[in-house]
Amino acid sequence: MGSFPSIGIVDFLDILLVAILVYWVFLLLRGTRAVQILLGLFLVSGMYLLSRKIGMVTFQWVVGNFLGGIIVILVIIFQGEIRRGLAKIGQARLFGRTTLGEGSDFLEELARTAYRLSDARIGTIFLLERDTGLSEYLEHGKKIDAVFSYELLVALLSPASPVHDGAIVIREERIAAAGIILPIPAETSWTRSMGTRHRAAWGVAVETDAVAVVVSERTGNVTVFYDRKVQPVENMGELLETLRDRFRK
Missing domain, CATH: 3.40.1700.10 (DNA integrity scanning protein, DisA, N-terminal domain)
Structure with missing residues:
Protein backbone atom coordinates (compact mmCIF):
# COMPACT_ATOMS: atom_id res chain seq x y z
CA MET A 1 0.00 0.00 0.00
CA GLY A 2 1.52 3.29 -1.11
CA SER A 3 2.20 6.01 1.39
CA PHE A 4 0.64 9.44 1.14
CA PRO A 5 2.96 12.16 -0.15
CA SER A 6 4.23 14.47 2.55
CA ILE A 7 2.95 18.03 2.59
CA GLY A 8 5.47 20.66 3.55
CA ILE A 9 5.02 24.25 4.64
CA VAL A 10 5.48 25.50 1.06
CA ASP A 11 2.72 23.18 -0.19
CA PHE A 12 0.42 24.35 2.58
CA LEU A 13 1.08 28.01 1.74
CA ASP A 14 0.55 27.24 -1.95
CA ILE A 15 -2.89 25.74 -1.28
CA LEU A 16 -3.78 28.55 1.13
CA LEU A 17 -2.90 31.26 -1.38
CA VAL A 18 -4.94 29.58 -4.12
CA ALA A 19 -7.92 29.27 -1.75
CA ILE A 20 -7.63 32.95 -0.80
CA LEU A 21 -7.39 33.92 -4.48
CA VAL A 22 -10.48 31.91 -5.40
CA TYR A 23 -12.42 33.37 -2.46
CA TRP A 24 -11.29 36.90 -3.36
CA VAL A 25 -12.40 36.44 -6.99
CA PHE A 26 -15.77 35.14 -5.76
CA LEU A 27 -16.27 38.22 -3.58
CA LEU A 28 -15.20 40.46 -6.45
CA LEU A 29 -17.69 38.95 -8.90
CA ARG A 30 -20.57 38.42 -6.48
CA GLY A 31 -23.69 40.34 -7.48
CA THR A 32 -22.42 41.21 -10.96
CA ARG A 33 -23.25 39.97 -14.45
CA ALA A 34 -19.83 38.32 -14.48
CA VAL A 35 -21.29 35.37 -12.57
CA GLN A 36 -23.75 34.62 -15.37
CA ILE A 37 -20.98 35.05 -17.96
CA LEU A 38 -18.75 32.57 -16.13
CA LEU A 39 -21.60 30.07 -15.90
CA GLY A 40 -22.09 30.43 -19.65
CA LEU A 41 -18.40 29.81 -20.28
CA PHE A 42 -18.47 26.71 -18.07
CA LEU A 43 -21.47 25.44 -20.02
CA VAL A 44 -19.73 26.01 -23.37
CA SER A 45 -16.61 24.26 -22.05
CA GLY A 46 -18.70 21.29 -20.94
CA MET A 47 -20.35 21.08 -24.35
CA TYR A 48 -16.90 21.20 -25.97
CA LEU A 49 -15.68 18.25 -23.90
CA LEU A 50 -18.85 16.35 -24.77
CA SER A 51 -18.40 17.10 -28.49
CA ARG A 52 -14.88 15.67 -28.36
CA LYS A 53 -16.13 12.53 -26.71
CA ILE A 54 -18.91 11.82 -29.21
CA GLY A 55 -17.07 13.10 -32.29
CA MET A 56 -18.92 16.30 -33.24
CA VAL A 57 -16.12 17.63 -35.44
CA THR A 58 -17.64 20.92 -36.64
CA PHE A 59 -18.86 22.02 -33.21
CA GLN A 60 -15.54 20.97 -31.71
CA TRP A 61 -13.61 23.06 -34.26
CA VAL A 62 -15.74 26.19 -33.74
CA VAL A 63 -15.75 26.08 -29.95
CA GLY A 64 -12.11 24.99 -29.82
CA ASN A 65 -11.06 28.11 -31.72
CA PHE A 66 -13.24 30.23 -29.44
CA LEU A 67 -11.72 28.74 -26.30
CA GLY A 68 -8.24 29.14 -27.76
CA GLY A 69 -8.50 32.89 -27.21
CA ILE A 70 -10.26 32.59 -23.86
CA ILE A 71 -7.62 34.55 -21.93
CA VAL A 72 -8.02 37.60 -24.16
CA ILE A 73 -11.80 37.20 -24.09
CA LEU A 74 -11.86 37.06 -20.28
CA VAL A 75 -9.66 40.15 -19.99
CA ILE A 76 -12.01 42.08 -22.29
CA ILE A 77 -15.18 40.89 -20.57
CA PHE A 78 -13.92 41.36 -17.03
CA GLN A 79 -11.83 44.49 -17.51
CA GLY A 80 -14.00 46.40 -15.04
CA GLU A 81 -13.73 43.70 -12.39
CA ILE A 82 -9.97 43.37 -12.96
CA ARG A 83 -9.53 47.12 -12.62
CA ARG A 84 -11.52 47.20 -9.37
CA GLY A 85 -9.64 44.20 -8.02
CA LEU A 86 -6.23 45.75 -8.67
CA ALA A 87 -7.45 49.01 -7.15
CA LYS A 88 -8.54 47.18 -4.00
CA ILE A 89 -5.12 45.55 -3.74
CA GLY A 90 -3.56 48.99 -3.99
CA GLN A 91 -5.89 50.24 -1.25
CA ALA A 92 -4.74 47.61 1.23
CA ARG A 93 -3.34 49.14 4.40
CA LEU A 94 -1.16 47.44 6.96
CA PHE A 95 -2.24 49.65 9.84
CA GLY A 96 -6.01 49.91 9.57
CA ARG A 97 -8.51 52.08 7.80
CA THR A 98 -8.27 55.68 6.78
CA THR A 99 -9.91 58.06 9.22
CA LEU A 100 -12.08 61.04 8.35
CA GLY A 101 -10.58 63.58 10.72
CA GLU A 102 -9.16 62.81 14.14
CA GLY A 103 -12.36 62.66 16.14
CA SER A 104 -15.99 61.70 15.77
Missing part, protein backbone atom coordinates in the same frame (compact mmCIF):
# COMPACT_ATOMS: atom_id res chain seq x y z
CA ASP A 105 -17.45 65.23 15.94
CA PHE A 106 -17.69 65.54 12.18
CA LEU A 107 -19.27 62.11 11.75
CA GLU A 108 -21.82 63.02 14.41
CA GLU A 109 -22.59 66.27 12.58
CA LEU A 110 -22.93 64.36 9.31
CA ALA A 111 -25.33 61.82 10.85
CA ARG A 112 -27.39 64.59 12.42
CA THR A 113 -27.50 66.48 9.12
CA ALA A 114 -28.57 63.38 7.18
CA TYR A 115 -31.57 62.92 9.45
CA ARG A 116 -32.49 66.59 9.37
CA LEU A 117 -32.54 66.31 5.59
CA SER A 118 -34.56 63.11 5.95
CA ASP A 119 -37.16 64.86 8.11
CA ALA A 120 -37.41 67.63 5.52
CA ARG A 121 -37.65 65.05 2.70
CA ILE A 122 -34.60 66.49 0.97
CA GLY A 123 -32.91 63.71 -0.97
CA THR A 124 -29.18 63.53 -1.65
CA ILE A 125 -26.09 61.35 -1.84
CA PHE A 126 -23.08 62.01 0.38
CA LEU A 127 -19.86 60.45 -0.92
CA LEU A 128 -17.29 60.21 1.86
CA GLU A 129 -13.83 59.91 0.36
CA ARG A 130 -11.41 57.36 1.78
CA ASP A 131 -8.20 55.93 0.28
CA THR A 132 -9.39 55.94 -3.32
CA GLY A 133 -9.59 59.51 -4.57
CA LEU A 134 -12.88 60.73 -6.01
CA SER A 135 -11.33 63.40 -8.23
CA GLU A 136 -12.74 61.79 -11.39
CA TYR A 137 -16.24 62.33 -10.03
CA LEU A 138 -15.53 65.94 -9.07
CA GLU A 139 -15.08 66.72 -12.75
CA HIS A 140 -18.80 66.09 -13.24
CA GLY A 141 -19.97 68.60 -10.64
CA LYS A 142 -19.28 71.99 -9.12
CA LYS A 143 -16.17 72.26 -6.97
CA ILE A 144 -16.89 74.11 -3.74
CA ASP A 145 -14.36 73.38 -0.94
CA ALA A 146 -16.50 74.78 1.87
CA VAL A 147 -17.01 74.03 5.55
CA PHE A 148 -19.64 71.34 6.09
CA SER A 149 -22.88 72.75 7.50
CA TYR A 150 -26.57 71.95 7.39
CA GLU A 151 -27.45 75.48 6.29
CA LEU A 152 -25.13 75.33 3.29
CA LEU A 153 -26.46 71.92 2.31
CA VAL A 154 -30.06 73.15 2.41
CA ALA A 155 -29.06 75.99 0.08
CA LEU A 156 -27.23 73.62 -2.26
CA LEU A 157 -30.09 71.11 -2.32
CA SER A 158 -32.97 73.55 -2.70
CA PRO A 159 -34.90 73.21 -5.98
CA ALA A 160 -33.68 76.65 -7.07
CA SER A 161 -30.04 75.58 -6.81
CA PRO A 162 -28.34 74.49 -10.05
CA VAL A 163 -26.57 71.67 -8.17
CA HIS A 164 -29.51 70.29 -6.19
CA ASP A 165 -29.84 67.07 -8.19
CA GLY A 166 -26.31 65.72 -7.91
CA ALA A 167 -24.21 64.00 -5.26
CA ILE A 168 -22.03 65.75 -2.70
CA VAL A 169 -18.42 64.72 -2.10
CA ILE A 170 -17.00 65.06 1.41
CA ARG A 171 -13.22 65.29 1.57
CA GLU A 172 -11.37 65.83 4.85
CA GLU A 173 -14.52 67.07 6.62
CA ARG A 174 -15.26 69.66 3.94
CA ILE A 175 -17.74 69.82 1.08
CA ALA A 176 -15.41 69.32 -1.87
CA ALA A 177 -18.04 69.44 -4.62
CA ALA A 178 -21.78 69.29 -5.23
CA GLY A 179 -24.12 68.61 -8.11
CA ILE A 180 -22.07 65.62 -9.22
CA ILE A 181 -23.82 63.56 -11.87
CA LEU A 182 -22.96 59.94 -11.16
CA PRO A 183 -22.96 57.16 -13.76
CA ILE A 184 -25.76 54.62 -13.35
CA PRO A 185 -24.36 51.07 -13.32
CA ALA A 186 -25.94 48.28 -15.31
CA GLU A 187 -28.81 46.53 -13.58
CA THR A 188 -27.93 43.39 -11.62
CA SER A 189 -29.77 41.12 -9.22
CA TRP A 190 -28.51 43.37 -6.41
CA THR A 191 -29.77 46.62 -7.90
CA ARG A 192 -33.00 45.55 -9.60
CA SER A 193 -35.18 46.88 -6.78
CA MET A 194 -33.19 50.10 -6.28
CA GLY A 195 -34.11 53.56 -7.47
CA THR A 196 -31.79 55.69 -9.59
CA ARG A 197 -30.16 57.49 -6.66
CA HIS A 198 -29.45 54.26 -4.80
CA ARG A 199 -28.09 52.54 -7.91
CA ALA A 200 -25.73 55.45 -8.50
CA ALA A 201 -24.47 55.21 -4.91
CA TRP A 202 -24.05 51.45 -5.28
CA GLY A 203 -21.95 52.02 -8.40
CA VAL A 204 -19.55 54.31 -6.53
CA ALA A 205 -19.31 51.86 -3.62
CA VAL A 206 -18.41 49.10 -6.09
CA GLU A 207 -15.84 51.12 -8.04
CA THR A 208 -14.15 52.78 -5.04
CA ASP A 209 -13.75 52.38 -1.30
CA ALA A 210 -15.86 55.48 -0.62
CA VAL A 211 -18.80 55.36 1.78
CA ALA A 212 -22.06 56.61 0.26
CA VAL A 213 -24.91 57.86 2.45
CA VAL A 214 -28.20 58.16 0.58
CA VAL A 215 -31.19 60.12 1.86
CA SER A 216 -34.38 59.22 0.02
CA GLU A 217 -36.48 62.18 -1.05
CA ARG A 218 -39.63 60.08 -1.30
CA THR A 219 -39.49 58.06 1.93
CA GLY A 220 -36.85 59.83 4.00
CA ASN A 221 -35.06 56.52 4.51
CA VAL A 222 -31.29 56.62 4.99
CA THR A 223 -29.08 53.93 3.45
CA VAL A 224 -25.32 53.41 3.61
CA PHE A 225 -23.35 51.80 0.76
CA TYR A 226 -19.79 50.53 1.19
CA ASP A 227 -17.61 47.64 -0.01
CA ARG A 228 -20.43 46.10 -2.08
CA LYS A 229 -22.73 46.20 0.94
CA VAL A 230 -26.09 47.91 1.38
CA GLN A 231 -27.06 48.83 4.92
CA PRO A 232 -30.34 50.60 5.67
CA VAL A 233 -30.20 52.47 8.98
CA GLU A 234 -33.15 53.22 11.22
CA ASN A 235 -31.98 56.25 13.17
CA MET A 236 -29.17 58.73 13.70
CA GLY A 237 -27.44 56.56 16.31
CA GLU A 238 -27.25 53.58 13.97
CA LEU A 239 -25.96 55.76 11.14
CA LEU A 240 -23.30 57.27 13.39
CA GLU A 241 -22.17 53.83 14.57
CA THR A 242 -21.93 52.61 10.97
CA LEU A 243 -19.86 55.61 9.92
CA ARG A 244 -17.55 55.31 12.93
CA ASP A 245 -16.99 51.66 12.10
CA ARG A 246 -16.03 52.47 8.51
CA PHE A 247 -13.58 55.20 9.52
CA ARG A 248 -12.20 53.65 12.68
CA LYS A 249 -8.40 53.44 12.91
